[in-house]
Amino acid sequence: MVPLKRRKLVPSHAGNTGTNLSGEKVPAKFPQVVLFLLERKMGASRRAFLSQLGRKKGFQVEEMLSKSVTHLISENNSGAEVRAWLDSQDQKPAHLLDISWYTESMREGHPVEILDRHKLQDQRINEAEVEVFSVPSYACQRRTTLDNHNTTLTDALSLLAENAELSDEEGRGVAFRRAAAVLKALPKPVTSMSQLRGLPCLGEHSLRVVKDILENGASSEAESTKQSGRYNALKALTGIFGVGAKTADRWIREGIRSLQQLQDSGQTLNRAQQAGLEHYDDINQPVTKAEADAIGEIVERAVVSVLPGAQMSLIGGFRRGKLTGHDVDFLITHPEEGREVGLMPKVVARLESQGFLLYQKTTRNSYLESNDGPARPASNIDRFERCFSIFKLAKEEKRGATQPETLTENGVQILQTKPARHKPWRAVRVDLVVSPISQFAFALLGWTGSKLFERELRRWAGHEKAMSLSSHALYDNKQISESDVGGGDICTSWFGVHPTVREERLTRLLSPYRRTKRSPI
Known part of the structure; x- marks a missing residue:
């Protein structure tokens, strides 16, 4: 065996300090851990990086092997090769570790526990023996878990997805979301790129991000995005209730990049934006499950008081098991079809009379209207009657003593807060949706989310089952085609619900689905 090149041994004190982003020397955070990276097969430039x-990250990294080194890090070398080289040296570090331990430590920000897989093996593991993950192609076919084993990878991809969405690049945003969803579904942490062979929804860009993190502990693209002034400005402005990405982009082009600049600009804001700006601090705080339950009790009392027998369900992320969210959603119906008509205005009036609503906007149900027929939806979500509101929730005593902190991104203030003062309540975003009982199952499914899950479920229904799924019903496209050439009123749905609609109205309603049934829904 050819020994590795002998390196001159000299005492080194350079590793006793690190450098921060300004180039200033700072004390090592983990003085008990002294690292040495072996250059062979790693390369000088990669070793330097x-x-x-x-x-x-605060680690003590020596440039040369010395008696103080406790962890020797190697890449693509077997344990036998490294030990053969150490036999010719006077120093033998306590731990001979693979590069995977180093990258995981970089990712976590501290030295991770040394496991057997981190230790150098006498023989390199055959790539063909590495466990390769396998998941179904559609997110709706995969088990959804709250136990994410690849948080660092998915956080970076989600950040890039958010940046793409804020930049009105929906296609790139969806691609990153799908890649993140695949990694969330994996049963173990990803430690090698070879484990991802054959996985769906992982495009070249997403794979580059994953590789960067596995090798370097962080994604350079994600870190650069965090430092982007445009990203931080978009995130701050779209945090205002009633402000979308296009409005925020227009304001940025006009030189408005912060809430203070918006307030000073004299921009004309609609009612929603005025309320969103006024209650910005509260709305951008996470809502807890306890707060959602408290709001649910208040809303349910109002619903039952104006329509006895009405039923209400908590939907959205809380129904999926999440402990916090950015808003609270409720779905309301009545077991008797038609009794829900006119319910929303009464509920809203009741809540307003009790002083619970700081802002509200109600939209009517446009699914099938007797006078003007099926209406085109304002969006691809649904056409139910709903109320977008900002709810006034009394604080519990234990929460009342604390005040919202000023939000910052990379040290830059993005939230203009008012002087701290005791406030016995907080503002919470609440959405109320009313559905007929015949469409309740579909509405419950559609409003439970997540957004990507619903997109994938509809894509799967269209591509694999030739059916059109919405938050109102599930239609068999093949049977609809038969009705177009003289068949009867045919509408097939799941959950035992069979909406009956006249043929001409059904044809008009489903015309947009038939034109796009080969495309993702």
């Missing part, structure tokens, strides 16, 4: 990254 990884050493610099480690020092920025």
Whole structure:
């Protein structure tokens, strides 16, 4: 065996300090851990980059092997090769570790526990023996878990997806969301790119991000996005209730990049935006499950008081098991078809008279209207009657003593807060949706989410089953085609619900689905 190139041994004190982003020397956070990266098969440039990254993270990284080194890090070398080289040296570090331990430590920001898989093996593991993950192509076919084993990977992809969505690049945003969803579904942490062979929804861009994190502990693209002034401005402005990406982009082009600049600009704001700006601090705080339950009790009392027998369900992320969310959604119906008509205005009036609504806007049900027929939806969500509101929720005593902190992104203030003062209530975004009982099952499914799950479920229905799924019903496209050439009123649905509609109205209603049934819904 050819020994590795002998390196001159000299005492090194350079590793006792690291450098921050300004180039200033700072004490190592973990003085008991002294690292040395072996250059062989790693390369000088990569070794220099990884050493610099480690020092920025607070690790003590020596340039040369010395008696103080406790962890020797190697890449693509077997344990036998490294030990053969150490036999010719006077120093033998306590731990001979693979690069995977180093990258995982960089990712976590501290030295991780040394496991057997981190230790150098006498023989390199055959790539063909690495466990390769396998998941179904559609998100709706995969088990959804709250236990994410690849948080670092999915957080980076979700950040890039959010940036794409804020930049009105929906296609790129969906691609990153799908890639993140695949990684969330994996039963174990990803430690090698070879484990991802054959997985669906992982495009070249997403794979580059994953590889960067596995090798360097962080994604350079994600870190650059976090530092982007445009991204931070878009995130701050779209945090205002009633402000979308296009409005925020227009304001940025006009030189408005913060809430203070917006307030000073004299921009004309609609009612929703005025309310969103006024209650910005509260709305951008996470809503807890306890707060959602408290709001649910208030809303349910109002619903039952104006329509006895009405039923209400908590939907959205809380129904999926999440402990916090950005808003609270409720779906309301009545077991007797038609009794729900006119319910929303009465509920809203009741809540307003009790002082619970700081803002509200109600939209009517446009699914099938007796006078003007099926209406085109304002969006691809649904056409139910709904109320978008900002709810006034009394604080519990234990929460009343604390005040919202000023939100910052990378040290830059994005939230203009008012002087701290005791306020016995907080503002919470609440959406109320009313559905007929015949469409309740579909509405419950559609409003439970997540957004990507619903998109994938509808795509699967269209591509694999030749059916059109919405939050109102499920239609068999093949049977609809038969009705177009003289068949009767045919409408097939799941959950035992069979909406009956006249042929001409059904044809008009489903015309947009038939034109796009080969495209993702």
